Each structure stands twice: as C-alpha cells, then as structure tokens.
Amino acid sequence: MQSPPKPEYARVSLQGLKSYDPTDTLAALEKLLQPLGGMPAFVKPGQKVLIKPNLLAGKAPDKAVTTHPEIVRAVIKLAQKAGGEVVLGDSPGIGSPENVARKSGIMAVVEETGSRFVPFETSVSIRSTSGTFQQFEVAQEILAADVIINLPKLKTHQMMGLTCGVKNMFGAVVGLRKPRLHLQAGTDKAFFALMLLELCEILAPALTIVDAVIGMEGEGPGSGDPVQIGALLAGSHPQAVDTVATELVGLLPHQIWTQQQAIDTKRPYTHLQQLELCGDPLEFLKINNFRPAKMTDVNFGLKGGLKHYLRNALTARPAPDHKLCKRCNDCVTHCPAEAMKIVHNKLLIDYNSCIRCFCCQELCPHGALETKQGILLRLHNVLQRKTRPDTR
Numbered sequence: 036m037q038s039p040p041k042p043e044y045a046r047v048s049l050q051g052l053k054s055y056d057p058t059d060t061l062a063a064l065e066k067l068l069q070p071l072g073g074m075p076a077f078v079k080p081g082q083k084v085l086i087k088p089n090l091l092a093g094k095a096p097d098k099a100v101t102t103h104p105e106i107v108r109a110v111i112k113l114a115q116k117a118g119g120e121v122v123l124g125d126s127p128g129i130g131s132p133e134n135v136a137r138k139s140g141i142m143a144v145v146e147e148t149g150s151r152f153v154p155f156e157t158s159v160s161i162r163s164t165s166g167t168f169q170q171f172e173v174a175q176e177i178l179a180a181d182v183i184i185n186l187p188k189l190k191t192h193q194m195m196g197l198t199c200g201v202k203n204m205f206g207a208v209v210g211l212r213k214p215r216l217h218l219q220a221g222t223d224k225a226f227f228a229l230m231l232l233e234l235c236e237i238l239a240p241a242l243t244i245v246d247a248v249i250g251m252e253g254e255g256p257g258s259g260d261p262v263q264i265g266a267l268l269a270g271s272h273p274q275a276v277d278t279v280a281t282e283l284v285g286l287l288p289h290q291i292w293t294q295q296q297a298i299d300t301k302r303p304y305t306h307l308q309q310l311e312l313c314g315d316p317l318e319f320l321k322i323n324n325f326r327p328a329k330m331t332d333v334n335f336g337l338k339g340g341l342k343h344y345l346r347n348a349l350t351a352r353p354a355p356d357h358k359l360c361k362r363c364n365d366c367v368t369h370c371p372a373e374a375m376k377i378v379h380n381k382l383l384i385d386y387n388s389c390i391r392c393f394c395c396q397e398l399c400p401h402g403a404l405e406t407k408q409g410i411l412l413r414l415h416n417v418l419q420r421k422t423r424p425d426t427r
C-alpha cells in the first residue's frame with residue numbers, strides 16, 4: 036500500500052483494461068483502487084453506499100451510452116466485500132429509471148449481486164453557503180447515502196465537450212428539473228458549467244471511478260460512436276479525475292466547459308502538476324485521434340446586438356434528419372425552451388427560441404438530430420486547422 040498523498044496533491048489512479056471480461060474487470064478494479072487504499076478506504080462496514088452510474092438512456096452496453104454493467108458489477112462486489120449496504124440509482128434523461136436500467140444491462144447486475152435499485156424520484160432542497168448557487172434541488176435518495184460512488188462513462192458531450200466525473204453528478208437532479216436548469220443558464224455555457232461544478236462539490240462523491248474501457252467520441256453523449264480507450268481511472272476528487280481524463284483522450288481544457296470554468300475560477304486539481312498519478316503510466320494509456328464533439332460556438336470577440344444578429348452563423352444548432360425522425364415527440368416534451376413542435380408530421384425547431392443546449396440530441400432515441408454548424412463557425416474551424424494542425 037502506498038503512503039498517503041501529500042496534502043496539496045490529489046491522487047488519481049489509472050489502470051489499463053482491454054475488455055469487459057468479468058474476471059479481468061474485477062482484477063483491474065482491485066489494482067486500480069489499491070494505490071487509493073482499496074475500497075475499505077472509502078466504505079466502512081454497515082455504511083449505506085449509493086452507486087451513481089451514467090444511466091442516460093436505455094441502450095445496450097455496446098452502444099457506450101451507459102456505464103458498462105461489468106464495471107458496475109465489480110464496483111458493487113468490492114463495496115459489498117468492504118461491508119457496505121449497496122444501492123444504485125440515477126435519474127435518466129428519458130424513460131423510466133427501471134426501464135433504462137433494465138435495457139442497459141445494469142438492472143440484471145443489481146439483482147444478481149443482491150443490491151437494490153433506487154430510482155431518483157423525490158426532490159429535496161439543499162442549501163449552499165458558498166458559491167454562486169445558493170440552493171439545489173436533488174434526489175432525496177442520493178442524500179440518504181453515507182457514501183456516494185460516482186461511476187461515469189467517459190463520453191463526448193455536445194454542449195459541455197465532455198461528460199466524466201463532474202458532469203455525471205448532474206443525474207442527481209430529478210427528471211424535468213434538469214431542463215429547468217438548462218433554461219436558467221440559457222445560452223451561457225460557462226454559467227451552466229459553474230452550476231455543474233458547484234453541484235458536484237456540494238454532493239461530494241467519496242470516490243469517482245471512470246469507465247473508459249470503451250468510451251464515446253463524436254456526437255455524444257447519446258448519439259456518438261463507441262471508441263476503444265482501454266482504461267479505468269479513479270480518485271477521490273472528481274475534478275482531478277476529469278483533468279486526467281482530458282489528457283487521456285488528448286482534449287484541451289478549452290474544449291471542455293467544466294474544465295475551463297474550473298481553471299477560470301481557480302479551483303484545485305485542474306493541472307497535472309497538482310496531481311499524483313499512480314498505477315499504469317498515463318503516457319502508455321493515452322489515445323490519439325479521439326474525435327471531439329463538434330464545436331458549437333465561437334464569437335470572434337463580438338458583443339451585444341451584432342453577436343445576437345449573427346447568432347445562427349456563429350453557433351451550431353440541432354437539425355432534424357427527417358428520414359430518421361420517428362416523430363415520437365420525446366424531444367418536443369423535453370425541450371427546455373419549448374422551441375420544438377411537430378407540424379404536419381414534421382419536426383420543426385424555432386431557432387430564435389432555441390438555447391443550443393442540445394438536450395434534444397442527447398435524448399433522441401433514434402439519433403435523428405444532427406449538429407449543424409453556422410457558416411462563421413465552420414470558417415473558424417477551417418482557419419484553426421490551417422494555423423494549428425497539431426492541437427488534437
């Protein structure tokens with residue numbers, strides 16, 4: 036067992052894992068947690084342990100939309116072995132939590148391990164004495180736990196750039212309260228990112244374990260492409276874990292709104308120099324050519340009226356693929372800005388009302404919403420590729 040990390044550092048552990056073979060996964064998880072003191076450093080006998088996976092939507096494990104069930108199984112087993120009473124819960128973006136857990140293969144694991152599924156259904160208010168957001172409404176079920184284990188899947192995110200340790204805790208906000216927070220932030224992504232950081236800080240998961248064996252690139256978090264990364268990450272500070280995840284897939288902090296906001300607000304553990312890395316070396320696990328989510332805005336320093344006037348040219352927007360759209364109405368009912376409607380059997384979006392949150396794309400079960408970049412944004416991308424060919 037390693038000595039405790041120096042106080043000013045956060046320790047993040049990495050472990051290579053090529054597949055979700057159950058035996059290999061359990062062994063890799065044990066090795067991953069060993070430099071952090073093993074699961075007993077986080078879970079004491081008799082404690083109520085809440086595992087919070089990514090349960091975005093009811094998709095099969097090979098789609099890489101949800102945390103893989105074999106990772107969930109291994110974490111449950113180790114938490115039970117440490118003496119914890121384990122429950123697992125989330126509030127999916129769409130669909131009933133039980134159905135999503137069943138379709139993603141996670142409910143079967145919960146039943147096989149003798150743990151319990153707790154859908155996030157009841158909201159309670161928690162107050163913050165510091166920060167910008169004085170109050171959050173979160174699931175009562177998550178607050179009932181002695182220990183929260185945060186279990187994200189590493190995926191691109193069309194709005195925030197990446198979903199990992201920090202963003203995964205947004206699932207603690209129940210159901211339709213999520214779109215309300217999107218509406219509150221409007222088009223201000225930095226403000227939304229700050230809310231995510233403060234929410235994660237107030238919930239303070241004891242342990243974050245990232246499923247980056249197969250991640251998602253491109254149009255994540257719901258419609259991107261699975262990509263082999265081959266790694267597990269763990270640490271007691273979600274921000275520290277995200278800093279390593281950013282490096283692992285070769286993204287830059289400015290491509291991830293939570294990461295950039297954490298840097299701008301001088302939060303700790305946003306640079307590798309503030310971290311103590313353990314386990315397999317990061318340089319051996321790093322992957323090349325990870326495809327980021329499409330950039331969704333640029334403003335060339337424009338302000339006020341001109342920026343508003345050129346909004347469609349400066350931003351990306353969701354665009355329906357009418358051949359794929361099944362007119363199921365799911366996006367319409369979840370759009371925070373009420374900018375969508377189906378007219379004469381065709382999905383229409385009012386781009387003047389649309390706040391570019393990309394919730395519709397995240398939730399569409401048929402991958403029927405593309406990201407369409409405005410002309411000035413496309414031009415910016417071309418110029419950037421020409422002047423900085425090695426940024427990826």
Ligand code: SF4
Pocket residue numbers: 355359360361362363364365366367382398399400401402403404
């Ligand atoms: S875009 Fe997707 S979610 Fe929206 S109506 Fe069409 S199929 Fe349904």
Ligand code: SF4
Pocket residue numbers: 353369370371372373374375384388389390391392393394395396
């Ligand atoms: S149309 Fe889509 S991106 Fe625009 S506000 Fe509605 S959910 Fe958000």
